[in-house]
Amino acid sequence: MVQKPPSRSAPTISQVAAAAGVSRSTVSRAFSRPEAIGQATADRIRELAREMGYAPNHTARALSTGRHGNIGLIVPDVSNPFFPPLIRGAQVEADRADFCVFLGNSDENPSQEAKLLERFSGQVEGVVLVSSRLTDEQIIEAAQIRPVVLVNRDVEGIPRVLIDSSIGVSEAVAHLVALGHRNIVYVSGPSKSWSNRQRRNAFKRAVKLAGIEASIVYADMANYDSGRAQVPKILAAGASAAICFDDLMAQGVMGGLAERDVPVPARFSVIGCDDVIGATTYPALTSVSSPTLQAGRTAVSILLDRLEDNTSQDIRYTLDTRLVTRQTTGPV
Amino acid sequence: MVQKPPSRSAPTISQVAAAAGVSRSTVSRAFSRPEAIGQATADRIRELAREMGYAPNHTARALSTGRHGNIGLIVPDVSNPFFPPLIRGAQVEADRADFCVFLGNSDENPSQEAKLLERFSGQVEGVVLVSSRLTDEQIIEAAQIRPVVLVNRDVEGIPRVLIDSSIGVSEAVAHLVALGHRNIVYVSGPSKSWSNRQRRNAFKRAVKLAGIEASIVYADMANYDSGRAQVPKILAAGASAAICFDDLMAQGVMGGLAERDVPVPARFSVIGCDDVIGATTYPALTSVSSPTLQAGRTAVSILLDRLEDNTSQDIRYTLDTRLVTRQTTGPV
DNA sequence: CTGTTAGCGCATTCAC
DNA sequence: GTGAATGCGCTAACAG
Numbered sequence: 001m002v003q004k005p006p007s008r009s010a011p012t013i014s015q016v017a018a019a020a021g022v023s024r025s026t027v028s029r030a031f032s033r034p035e036a037i038g039q040a041t042a043d044r045i046r047e048l049a050r051e052m053g054y055a056p057n058h059t060a061r062a063l064s065t066g067r068h069g070n071i072g073l074i075v076p077d078v079s080n081p082f083f084p085p086l087i088r089g090a091q092v093e094a095d096r097a098d099f100c101v102f103l104g105n106s107d108e109n110p111s112q113e114a115k116l117l118e119r120f121s122g123q124v125e126g127v128v129l130v131s132s133r134l135t136d137e138q139i140i141e142a143a144q145i146r147p148v149v150l151v152n153r154d155v156e157g158i159p160r161v162l163i164d165s166s167i168g169v170s171e172a173v174a175h176l177v178a179l180g181h182r183n184i185v186y187v188s189g190p191s192k193s194w195s196n197r198q199r200r201n202a203f204k205r206a207v208k209l210a211g212i213e214a215s216i217v218y219a220d221m222a223n224y225d226s227g228r229a230q231v232p233k234i235l236a237a238g239a240s241a242a243i244c245f246d247d248l249m250a251q252g253v254m255g256g257l258a259e260r261d262v263p264v265p266a267r268f269s270v271i272g273c274d275d276v277i278g279a280t281t282y283p284a285l286t287s288v289s290s291p292t293l294q295a296g297r298t299a300v301s302i303l304l305d306r307l308e309d310n311t312s313q314d315i316r317y318t319l320d321t322r323l324v325t326r327q328t329t330g331p332v
Numbered sequence: 333m334v335q336k337p338p339s340r341s342a343p344t345i346s347q348v349a350a351a352a353g354v355s356r357s358t359v360s361r362a363f364s365r366p367e368a369i370g371q372a373t374a375d376r377i378r379e380l381a382r383e384m385g386y387a388p389n390h391t392a393r394a395l396s397t398g399r400h401g402n403i404g405l406i407v408p409d410v411s412n413p414f415f416p417p418l419i420r421g422a423q424v425e426a427d428r429a430d431f432c433v434f435l436g437n438s439d440e441n442p443s444q445e446a447k448l449l450e451r452f453s454g455q456v457e458g459v460v461l462v463s464s465r466l467t468d469e470q471i472i473e474a475a476q477i478r479p480v481v482l483v484n485r486d487v488e489g490i491p492r493v494l495i496d497s498s499i500g501v502s503e504a505v506a507h508l509v510a511l512g513h514r515n516i517v518y519v520s521g522p523s524k525s526w527s528n529r530q531r532r533n534a535f536k537r538a539v540k541l542a543g544i545e546a547s548i549v550y551a552d553m554a555n556y557d558s559g560r561a562q563v564p565k566i567l568a569a570g571a572s573a574a575i576c577f578d579d580l581m582a583q584g585v586m587g588g589l590a591e592r593d594v595p596v597p598a599r600f601s602v603i604g605c606d607d608v609i610g611a612t613t614y615p616a617l618t619s620v621s622s623p624t625l626q627a628g629r630t631a632v633s634i635l636l637d638r639l640e641d642n643t644s645q646d647i648r649y650t651l652d653t654r655l656v657t658r659q660t661t662g663p664v
Numbered sequence: 665c666t667g668t669t670a671g672c673g674c675a676t677t678c679a680c
Numbered sequence: 681g682t683g684a685a686t687g688c689g690c691t692a693a694c695a696g
Binding site for chain 2: 681682683684686688689690
Binding site: 345346356357359360361364365388389391392393394395396397492 | 669673674
């Protein structure tokens with residue numbers, strides 16, 4: 001086997017053992033279970049190792065133990081502002097346990113997602129799937145190989161953390177009603193999205209409860225242009241306010257309204273979901289805030305727990321949302 | 333050694349060899365160098381392996397070859413909209429070579445960055461450091477262990493890809509001058525940022541060349557609130573336009589202006605940098621576009637090249653920027 | 665508390 | 681073209 005000569009070849013455990021006049025096992029213990037050997041020897045070895053620039057070879061350790069201290073995280077699209085905070089949260093939690101995280105981008109594409117899963121396989125102890133595009137069957141199959149935790153995807157038997165927009169959307173409707181709105185529209189996102197179904201249903205329940213007029217306009221994509229394109233339909237419905245599937249669409253709606261000289265919030269109110277850009281726009285967007293960072297943390301936390309004790313109770317962790325009122329909503 | 337019993341234990345190369353009636357070497361070759369064995373045997377073995385659900389153990393292979401097909405990518409802050417497209421680009425390129433990428437978040441913190449580097453070490457063949465907060469010495473030291481490629485950081489001898497804002501910023505100034513502006517301000521970002529220094533210098537050169545009045549206001553942080561807080565200083569300077577270190581600050585400036593009832597672009601023009609949010613706001617932000625996705629791709633591409641042929645010529649790859657004109661700039 | 669022994673799963677010299 | 685032997689670096693039983 002040809003080893004590319006490293007500029008500064010790393011010492012092996014044997015070299016440290018020789019230099020310290022002990023066996024390799026002792027050196028090994030000095031790093032993995034220091035409390036199992038003499039305090040003095042442990043210190044001496046670690047010090048010596050430090051001087052020699054020795055560090056345990058992660059790969060060799062992984063081969064021997066079957067544990068590599070890595071997890072995988074697959075998201076549909078890193079560039080969608082919804083995900084970065086979630087990734088961040090996952091990182092933070094992984095960090096605390098000294099785990100490294102592989103990041104994968106599925107491009108909203110099931111086969112790409114499966115490919116990543118395959119590629120990660122054998123290098124990760126578990127995987128977090130965010131807004132997975134895989135079928136239930138594929139997910140269940142993947143979970144048979146190694147622990148899987150889902151975010152915003154509800155598959156029975158697979159640990160999952162769900163951001164529940166119900167409360168936030170209800171608050172949004174209540175907020176608009178309190179401001180005097182009597183005809184609201186929900187701008188729907190991707191039809192196969194779990195989050196979208198959930199928000200739409202919460203919307204329906206809330207408007208029915210309030211006994212006001214309401215309608216739904218359907219867009220296929222969740223982005224600025226898509227939101228902008230819905231404005232004619234929204235205005236045609238005679239609504240005075242819109243709750244949008246996400247903030248990007250909300251921005252699009254605002255753009256479309258501005259083009260038609262409909263002032264926000266003077267003549268029309270707009271509410272987004274996820275609160276990913278709220279504070280950085282003008283006027284600042286009222287939005288249903290999603291605890292995405294928390295979702296990332298929780299998912300990884302659950303995954304790591306599962307790696308510890310191999311319990312397999314059915315976890316379904318729900319995170320609540322709330323309305324963050326800013327400047328795009330006003331009295332009718 | 334206690335191996336946690338996998339639900340569906342993966343077959344090893346030996347089992348496949350036994351089942352196929354060949355030696356382990358042959359099976360190994362069937363996967364790593366199929367052309368080195370009989371076409372027929374290779375096919376037969378691969379087929380059998382597929383049936384048995386065999387896949388080469390990544391870790392064992394890595395231990396033996398010293399190559400694990402992973403790279404590390406460390407960014408200051410995943411949540412900063414500048415980075416996701418870059419991450420995306422890096423992923424795309426890694427994907428093409430069947431590499432997995434470890435993502436790390438340094439929190440703009442040098443010691444956290446060093447810690448990640450350490451944690452990745454031994455599992456990655458190379459690392460891409462984006463807007464590194466490490467000292468030159470630390471970077472050089474890291475590069476002695478394994479290949480390192482820098483993005484937006486200029487250290488002699490280390491391969492680097494730099495987004496050169498000079499052209500874009502010059503265009504921005506020219507654009508404003510053409511619109512009749514005669515007093516412009518540059519809203520400076522983090523003082524130790526390479527990008528900021530570069531933009532500020534390009535600004536100085538351009539305004540001097542145009543012979544117009546100009547000034548610089550200094551902010552320490554690059555975010556919305558920081559931009560918003562600069563508005564009084566900007567207006568006090570008597571400027572009619574501002575070029576901001578990045579889009580987030582530009583948004584902040586727009587927010588601050590709106591609060592003071594200064595209409596954009598009617599009475600004041602605003603230009604951002606990086607073009608990370610331009611199209612999703614209203615009015616749409618004029619911005620100096622940074623090819624961040626391309627930067628990510630190029631960095632990984634250079635890294636992978638370097639892993640192939642161990643050449644070590646000094647690469648300094650420059651990516652140009654250009655002004656994207658939208659609706660926040662207008663005649664004075 | 666420490667050393668000895670035996671793999672983890674694979675890639676790779678050598679022979680044949 | 682194929683098989684036998686050896687080692688990658690480390691950990692974990694088992695003795696002592």
